[in-house]
Structure formats: C-alpha cells, structure tokens
Amino acid sequence: MSTANTAHSVVEPSLMTKRIAGAIVILYAIITMVPLAWIFLTSFKSPPDSISYPPKIVFQPTLEGYCNLFTTRTRQTPDYIQSLGAPTSTCDEITRNRNMVIAGPSNYWPRFQNSLIIAFGSTFLAVFLGTLSAYGFSRFKVPLADDLLFFILSTRMMPPIAVAIPIYLMYRQLGLSDTALGMILLYTAVNVSLAVWLLKGFIDEIPREYEEAAMIDGYTRLQAFRKVVLPQATTGIAATAIFCLIFAWNEYAFAVLLTSGAAQTAPPFIPTIIGEGGQDWPAVAAGTTIFLVPILVFTILLRKQLLRGITFGAVRK
Amino acid sequence: MAARFKGRAAVSRPVAFSSLLVMPVTDTDTTLLDKAAEKAVRATPVPLAYRVRGLSDRSIAWLFIMPTIVLLLAINIFPLIWAVYLSFTNFRANRPNAEIDGVGLTNYQRVLTDPDIWQAMQTTAHFVFWTILLQMLIGFALAYLIDRKFRGHAFWTTVILIPMMLSPAVVGNFWRFLYQPQIGLFNYVYSFFTGVEPSSFEMLGSVTLSPWAIIIVDTWMWTPYVMLICLAGLRSIPDYIYEAAEVDRASAWRQFWSITVPMALPFIMLAVLFRAIENFKMFDMVVLLTGGGPGSTTEVASITLKREAFESWRTGRASAFAIILFVAVFGLANIYVKALNKVKQR
Numbered sequence A: 001m002s003t004a005n006t007a008h009s010v011v012e013p014s015l016m017t018k019r020i021a022g023a024i025v026i027l028y029a030i031i032t033m034v035p036l037a038w039i040f041l042t043s044f045k046s047p048p049d050s051i052s053y054p055p056k057i058v059f060q061p062t063l064e065g066y067c068n069l070f071t072t073r074t075r076q077t078p079d080y081i082q083s084l085g086a087p088t089s090t091c092d093e094i095t096r097n098r099n100m101v102i103a104g105p106s107n108y109w110p111r112f113q114n115s116l117i118i119a120f121g122s123t124f125l126a127v128f129l130g131t132l133s134a135y136g137f138s139r140f141k142v143p144l145a146d147d148l149l150f151f152i153l154s155t156r157m158m159p160p161i162a163v164a165i166p167i168y169l170m171y172r173q174l175g176l177s178d179t180a181l182g183m184i185l186l187y188t189a190v191n192v193s194l195a196v197w198l199l200k201g202f203i204d205e206i207p208r209e210y211e212e213a214a215m216i217d218g219y220t221r222l223q224a225f226r227k228v229v230l231p232q233a234t235t236g237i238a239a240t241a242i243f244c245l246i247f248a249w250n251e252y253a254f255a256v257l258l259t260s261g262a263a264q265t266a267p268p269f270i271p272t273i274i275g276e277g278g279q280d281w282p283a284v285a286a287g288t289t290i291f292l293v294p295i296l297v298f299t300i301l302l303r304k305q306l307l308r309g310i311t312f313g314a315v316r317k
Numbered sequence B: 001m002a003a004r005f006k007g008r009a010a011v012s013r014p015v016a017f018s019s020l021l022v023m024p025v026t027d028t029d030t031t032l033l034d035k036a037a038e039k040a041v042r043a044t045p046v047p048l049a050y051r052v053r054g055l056s057d058r059s060i061a062w063l064f065i066m067p068t069i070v071l072l073l074a075i076n077i078f079p080l081i082w083a084v085y086l087s088f089t090n091f092r093a094n095r096p097n098a099e100i101d102g103v104g105l106t107n108y109q110r111v112l113t114d115p116d117i118w119q120a121m122q123t124t125a126h127f128v129f130w131t132i133l134l135q136m137l138i139g140f141a142l143a144y145l146i147d148r149k150f151r152g153h154a155f156w157t158t159v160i161l162i163p164m165m166l167s168p169a170v171v172g173n174f175w176r177f178l179y180q181p182q183i184g185l186f187n188y189v190y191s192f193f194t195g196v197e198p199s200s201f202e203m204l205g206s207v208t209l210s211p212w213a214i215i216i217v218d219t220w221m222w223t224p225y226v227m228l229i230c231l232a233g234l235r236s237i238p239d240y241i242y243e244a245a246e247v248d249r250a251s252a253w254r255q256f257w258s259i260t261v262p263m264a265l266p267f268i269m270l271a272v273l274f275r276a277i278e279n280f281k282m283f284d285m286v287v288l289l290t291g292g293g294p295g296s297t298t299e300v301a302s303i304t305l306k307r308e309a310f311e312s313w314r315t316g317r318a319s320a321f322a323i324i325l326f327v328a329v330f331g332l333a334n335i336y337v338k339a340l341n342k343v344k345q346r
Helices: A015-042 A064-070 A078-083 A088-098 A106-138 A147-159 A159-172 A179-203 A210-216 A221-232 A234-250 A252-260 A266-272 A283-301 A305-316 B014-022 B032-042 B044-054 B057-084 B105-114 B115-146 B151-163 B168-178 B185-194 B210-235 B239-247 B254-279 B284-288 B301-310 B316-345
Strands: A071-075 A102-106
Touching: A015 A283, A015 B115, A015 B151, A015 B168, A015 B185, A015 B210, A064 A071, A064 A088, A064 A106, A064 A283, A071 A088, A088 A102, A106 A179, A106 A221, A106 A234, A106 A266, A106 A283, A106 B057, A147 A179, A147 B316, A159 A179, A159 A252, A159 B057, A159 B301, A159 B316, A179 A234, A179 A252, A179 B057, A210 A221, A221 A234, A221 B057, A234 A283, A234 A305, A234 B168, A252 A266, A252 B301, A266 A283, A266 B168, A266 B316, A283 A305, A283 B151, A283 B168, A305 B151, B057 B316, B105 B115, B105 B316, B115 B151, B115 B210, B115 B254, B115 B301, B151 B210, B168 B185, B168 B210, B168 B284, B210 B284, B239 B254, B254 B316, B284 B301, B301 B316
Parallel strands: none
Antiparallel strands: A071 A102
16 A cells, blocks of 8 residues: 655665565565475375376375375275175275285374374473473572573574483383373473573563452452463463463474383374385375374464564574 | 653652652542552551551462472472482482492593493484584574565464474374375375485485484474574564664665674574584484484484483483483583673673
C-alpha cells in the first residue's frame, strides 16, 4: 500500500527493493523445501517407481510404502496365495500383488510410541523441574548461583558420545539400559539445564511486586507462585517446552547407544528399515513422513513462541 | 500494567509498597496490585504476617532447586567425575570383571600422540570451518533480505525455519537417497543444470566429494538458525541511526558497512559460537550419511570417539579423549566469549 520514501520514515526500503528481496527469499525457501517434498512424494511411490531414472515426479500413488512400514511380509508361491480367501484389507491386496503375505506388524509403531512416551515424559519433567529451579534462582539468593548455572549449561558442550560412556556403564549397573525410564531421566537431565536457563530469563521479566502484592493479600509464597507467577510465565514455559520436546524427539546419539530393543525410539529405527535387496525407500520415506509431521505441525502452530525462544535464548547467553 | 511501575528497581520488600500509593491511579479497574496496596495500608505489621505464613523462603528455595540439582548430580556430574576417573585407568567396558589398574597419564599421552586422532580433529576443523562460513554468508544475506520487510516475510521466515526443527538423523538418512548416483534427485538436478552425466559422480562414495555432501546437508539444515540470530541482530539496530545517516547523506553501501555490520556483529559472533560448538560435536548426520567413510575421509572426532569406546572398547582411552575434547571446546569457547564481550563493549 505505502509507496517508497513516504514521510514517516526515510529508512523504509523502496518497493523495488522489497520485491527483489522477497523474490530471493521465496526462491531460497522453495529450494530448501524440495528435499522434504521429495520425502513426501517418495512415501507414496511403489518401490520400482522410487528408484526409476529419471526420478519420477508424476506417478501412480500407492500406499505400499505405508503398508510395508507397518508390516513384515514373507514371500509365498502364487498357488499358496491363490488358496487364501479374499484379501481383508488394502495392504493385504497390495502385498499379495507382490507375491507376499503379511506376516505380522513391524516394529515401527512400538518405536514411535517409545518416541512419544520418552519425548513427552522428559519434556514434562524438564519443564516442571526447570520452572521450579528457575523461580528459585530468580527470586532467592542461591549461593554460587551464577557459577552453578554456567557449569550446568557447559555440560552441554560435551559431545553426547563422551557423556554416553559413563552413562552407559552406570545404566548397566542400575538396570536402566534400554528402559524408557532411563531415557526419560537422561533427556530430562540434558534438557533441564537449558530449561532453567531460558525460564530464569522469562521469570526475571515478571516484576517481583506482583507476587509480593499477592502475599500481602494473604497468599503464601507457594500460592503466589502458582496463581501469579505461573500464569504470567505461560509463554516462556511454552517456548521452553517446545525446545525440550524437539530435542528429545530428534535425539539420535544417546538413543542409538543406550537402547536396542524395548525402549528404542524412532530415529535409530528408521534407518534400519530394509526391504528385499536393500533399503526400502518408500517405507523409509513413509516412516520419515509420519515422524516429521508432529514437528511440522508444532513449528507452524507455535512459531511465535519458537521464534521468541530461539532469539531470546541466544541473546541472553 | 508494568508500565505504571517504572522506576521500581529498588522495590524488593513488601513494605515498600506504601510508596506506590503516592502515584496517582487513574484507571478504575481494581487490579490485584491495587487491592494489595490498599490492604497493605490496613494490614497488621506486614513483616510479621509475611514471616508466619506458610514455608519460609529459605526452605522454598531449597525445595524448588533441590530436585534439579539431585538429577544433575546423578546424571551429569557423577558420570563426568567417573569418566575423569576412568581416563586414568585401563578399564574396558566389555570386561567389567577384569581388575582395574591405574595407568596414570598414559591414556592422555596415547591420545595426544595418535595420528588417527589428529586426523579426526583436522577433519572436524575442516567441517566446522566450511559449514560456518557458508551458513554465515547465506544466513546473514537471508536475514538482511527478510529485514527489508516485504509482504509475507513472516510466513516465508517460518517456511525457511522448518529444516532446523527436524531430526538430523532421520533427515540425514533420507539425504542418502537423494545422493544416490543414477536414481538420486541431487545428482539428477545437478546434471540437469550442468549436463554432467548423473551417474558419473558419487557424492557419498568419493573421497573428494563426501565431505561436501555432509557440508551441504548441514548448511541446508542450520542456515535458518544463523538467519534467525542475525535477524535478531538486525532488528536490534534502532531506526534513528539509519535516519541520522540518511540526513548525513551516507550511501547505502556506507550505511551497510559502518552501521549494519558493526552493530549486528555481536549477534553474528554468537551464531558462530553456537554453530561451532554444535558442529564440533557433529555425529548423527555423519553416521547416517557416510559412517565416516569412504575410508576415514569424513571421520570426525565424535565418530573416532564412538569407535574407541563402543567398538574397540578401550573405555579408559576413550574417556581421556572425551575429556580432552571437552576441555578444548570449553577453553576455546571461553576465550571466544571474552573476545565477544570486547566487541560488545565497543
């Protein structure tokens, strides 16, 4: 609407500048989306289509990738398949067209569930503990508070593999290897340092007078914390929670070293999905798509908190 | 609401509230604060009521901070101390019952004189250098363009952010497919624009190209992060400085180099620090793309560490290496932060 160089500001860029800037940024955005779009497209391809040359953009979509992702299959003779009754589901039919029958469910769903439990469990714990400590550090005189905070944060500088060595030994002793509880505790410990750091900043911004007023009004310190501080800190808590969740959801190094079966999460599992004669790319793409969708939704729904958290955390450090 | 209480810096005890009453309260809604202030006047000796109610502040502080400290002691600090201890022994995690002997500084000496480990450090430094250079250039350029505030810039910023939210392992795994010679999209697109035969080069299998394959994926994933921090830097520059420059007829080029760049520099340096620390630890993406290969061309420090610890099972030596890495990152980061603070003060 506004034309270039209107009276309100001499620094407003001209319309031409804006258009060129916009065009470049949009071009970059589209290019970075190509790999993700390719994952999505590949998940609906049949295995032959996925490895054709030149790569196919137009193809007959099929659910085969998703069927293969959730099932294990065995090869059978056409006679045997003929002798079975009518296929009971779409996946059944697709599998039979490849001369195979469904043998049972694959491990993808249990791994995905592990990811959900561990990511949400550790996020909840980290944010819960982080909020309490952040309030403690923000409002009370804690001896050596700054050194303590800095040291806690600096443990994040260690390569995860370095931390994993003693954790691995400790968990083996305590029987925590390959358990969801072990992973929840570990991710909580990794995340809580960041959570305290971020949340302390957010709580510092809430004037002390609010809760002090409430306490004069008859609230105890705990009530004031719950009814005055917590509601004010909601945005900060949400931003922190997203960070913890993204870390725990995406984490690979600890997961691959410390879990192998019962508590394995999706990231170490997805690369191991194989079909006959190598990686089953449509199934991998399907698994990747399902795994990425929750984060995509989060990013888009909560982008404001996310942006605030990233820049805020960076500027404070 | 907060705006009314500017100049509240010194207020820290409830008693001080009485001074707030002097301020003219013009709006009619009774906020929590107003009610409280009213009560404060009527209240019985405030400090007494304050002390009697509920838990003391000291015990609450204790109660709030303790669980976190306990967790961190158990899962961060204790293992760290254990690792320091192990680094002085010949312990091997695959032989837990064997006798543990103290070997003094032998592990440290071996690590520091091992040519493979120096090779890995060099590879890591190479990655850190190139990824940061590319991410800074592209990230700053994007931030600068987005700061022109064209229509829809908020939406496109969100789109650009998406790669950094995703799992490096899961997405890195899929890039392996994009890099396939013959069938991969990357090779196809490259050959489409250059006319080179798509099966004539292997991004992941070639000694010269495989480091770049990883650098490309890392840049694709983390440029948005750098862009965001640069954007925060650009937005922190107040308009009036540009307005003053405009009055002085400084050219756009001059404004960019003497206002934009120096004022955004602390943010750019922060972005460098964060990316350097992260990429120094680089593991997921490399494991899934190349696994350190071909040969050991892309074997970064984390991968060497993993081999030592979980494949050769030389736990003591791996612990020594881990501690050397930690001290190196920690030391370099501290020196860097000092430099950063100098730049900020300027």
